[in-house]
Amino acid sequence: MNHRLPGYLLLLIAAMNSHAELPQALKSLDRAQLDALTQDDQEARRIIRLADRVRAPDRPFRYTLTLLEHKDGQDLTDRQQTLDISMRFYKPSEIHEKGDARALARYILPARDKGKALLSDLDKMWYYAPDLRRPIPISRQQRLTGQISNGDVVAADFDYSYISTLVGEEACGTQQCYKLALKRRWAYVTYPAIEYWVEKQSYRPYRADFLASDGRLIKRAWYKDYRAALGAFRPHQIVIVDALRKDNYTTMNYANMVLESLPESYFQKEYLLRFNG
Numbered sequence: 001m002n003h004r005l006p007g008y009l010l011l012l013i014a015a016m017n018s019h020a021e022l023p024q025a026l027k028s029l030d031r032a033q034l035d036a037l038t039q040d041d042q043e044a045r046r047i048i049r050l051a052d053r054v055r056a057p058d059r060p061f062r063y064t065l066t067l068l069e070h071k072d073g074q075d076l077t078d079r080q081q082t083l084d085i086s087m088r089f090y091k092p093s094e095i096h097e098k099g100d101a102r103a104l105a106r107y108i109l110p111a112r113d114k115g116k117a118l119l120s121d122l123d124k125m126w127y128y129a130p131d132l133r134r135p136i137p138i139s140r141q142q143r144l145t146g147q148i149s150n151g152d153v154v155a156a157d158f159d160y161s162y163i164s165t166l167v168g169e170e171a172c173g174t175q176q177c178y179k180l181a182l183k184r185r186w187a188y189v190t191y192p193a194i195e196y197w198v199e200k201q202s203y204r205p206y207r208a209d210f211l212a213s214d215g216r217l218i219k220r221a222w223y224k225d226y227r228a229a230l231g232a233f234r235p236h237q238i239v240i241v242d243a244l245r246k247d248n249y250t251t252m253n254y255a256n257m258v259l260e261s262l263p264e265s266y267f268q269k270e271y272l273l274r275f276n277g
Helices: 005-018 031-035 042-055 269-274
Strands: 061-071 081-090 100-109 117-121 124-128 143-145 162-172 175-184 193-199 205-211 217-229 232-242 249-259
Touching: 042 162, 042 175, 042 193, 042 205, 042 232, 061 143, 117 269, 124 269, 162 193
Parallel strands: none
Antiparallel strands: 061 081, 061 249, 081 100, 100 117, 117 124, 162 175, 175 193, 193 205, 205 217, 217 232, 232 249
């Protein structure tokens, strides 16, 4: 991955300008602010919340993510990347008076990427590499590899990030699915809108179409390989397909999921300077 500062600055400025009409973000995830989020379709919210808990637990956890790009019928193994990701995304509850929304992604492979890291903290994201003097702010929309954006590598909470509406029901292979329309709440959220299919019986995510502001399909995600992990059956593979070239896609393979809460200090951008290989 080649992160070039000028490109990031241009994307960041463009994103800020084009989404100026949206609220920027909550300042924190305390109970009062989250309770104030508007949502007319409560049935859609119920479905989204259940599907969110299938994709990820409501406690701090850690996993390994391997990204493999497929192009023109070939596996681009020379571009394969593996990241060690620690998530702290949970909402206020009986256990937690205040929620959290932070993620730390550390590069494991290839060896040349050792020391690189991404840090996500609510509405902000930073990139660090050993050849940089300090972490730099980046856009979630910036391409990471293949069909994957920076914002894709951390598990998003759709209920927090989007206003959802239940459109109806449709067949999904052998299952019946809810079809939902999602519109982002905040300017920093990676995608303006999503069409989302969730299996009616199990609340397992089945498919997601990520859309541009004009409704144009950007890419499509298929949730696959459901296996037991952390007390539930969760997708261990997500296939992200290019909207224009369906033979071009990237697989996101999840492994080594464990409940783990890293020290608070790890989720400070100053701490990234310690990941220098």
